[in-house]
Amino acid sequence: MQVTYWLEHAWLDTHVEPGVVLETDQGRITAVRKEVPAPPPGATALRGLTIPGLANAHSHAFHRALRSAAQVGSGTFWTWRDVMYGVAARLTPDTYHALARAVYAEMAMAGITVVGEFHYVHHTPGGAAYDDPNAMGEALIAAADDAGIRITLLDTAYLASGMIDKYRSAEPEKHQLRFSDGSAQSWAERVSLLKDRDHARIGAAVHSVRAVPADQLGTVAAWAGSRRAPLHVHLSEQTAENESCLAAHGCTPTRLLADHGVLGPRTTGVHNTHLTDEDIRLLGSSGTGTCMCPTTERDLADGIGPAARLQHAGSPLSLGSDSHAVIDILEEARALELNERLRSRTRGHWTAAALLRAATDDGHNALGWPEGGVIETGALADLTTIALDTVRTAGPVPRLGAETAVFAGSAADVRHTVVGGRHVVRDGVHALVQDVPHALAESIAALRP
Structure with a gap:
């Protein structure tokens, strides 16, 4: 037409x-x-x-149900996570479709034309029988189509509840069981059943180094590499993640990902908040992207990531609304600069044009839509x-x-x-x-x- x-x-x-x-x-x-x-x-x-069109490079659509409720009282990321698990437990393909359809419509009204959905609520609750093992992911793809926007479904490997030592990871806890496919190979076999379509592309994600055992990181990276698909990973959002990784593996999460072939120009680290100088060098020199989610990072009291240093080192920046404390990519762009001003007490780290590029062109590239933005x-x-x-x-x-x-x-x-x-x-x-x-x-x- x-x-x-x-x-x-x-x-x-x-x-x-x-x-x-x-x-x-x-x-x-x-x-x-x-x-x-x-x-x-x-x-x-x-x-x-x-x-x-604006690109929302990091979304958990079901977190929209926590807006306002998460503001009652105090707490930490970890106490917020317990509330989040309660909502995830009640999601079915039908209820997730209804919620995501409305959330993606809210995104469209905010000028977002493509979303990267970091999707790990895979299996139906209570062992409910569905013909399609990807019923939850298909619900999200259909919801984006209904709302009229594009989606990159970043199907996420989530296999463990934490690290024990170099060779062992803790089994998923009860509320995490539906996130897991049991192994990275089983995850790859399920995700391979998903297909691209006009408004949707399939990518991959490692939930975090605490949720994917080190010896299975390469399987996820290989799946994405063989398809030239985007690969995203929550990275060093919390200091506790860094401490656990150091205790179990003797290195930072960034180094662990680098050693297992996860980093590279089709990979995006989400948050990248608590990094060492070597971490920044590894991310920048490999061309690994950084998706900053300032409204969520401040909402959960995560901290301010070194975005300016990462970009200077060679890591392209994109933006996401993550937990949807608000859905406003213009606010994410503004917060990127204003957070850096608070940290450095100087102004002008990014021009408005540079922030818009992060919100458009670089966001599309991070999601595998290089022809957009x-x-x-x-x-x-x-x-x-x-x-x-x-x-x-x-x-x-x-x-x-x-x-x-x-x-x-x-x-x-x-x-x-x-x-x-x-x-x-x-x-x-x-x-x-x-x-x-x-x-x-x-x-x-x-x-x-």
């Missing part, structure tokens, strides 16, 4: 260009024309600042339009649109979302899921105790 869009202002990687026409066909941009002051006949006008001929026709006339964004001149979007805008300012040339969110209204707040409330109520 051929669709023409007129962009009042377009961010073209390094600058804002007024009056840009995009011609699209079969979900791709077929032409980019500049200096068009008014919408041509038949074109759909996108007023505001249009950027490439840019506005140019041949790219995916995935677009996000941010209003420049709201109470948050009104005032600055349009040429400062990138600075306005990143440092003042929010998900609430997203006016249009286009995926594959299709207008999924128009004037702030989701075209496919008509009542997103009701869908969220209903699906979350069904999961809470």
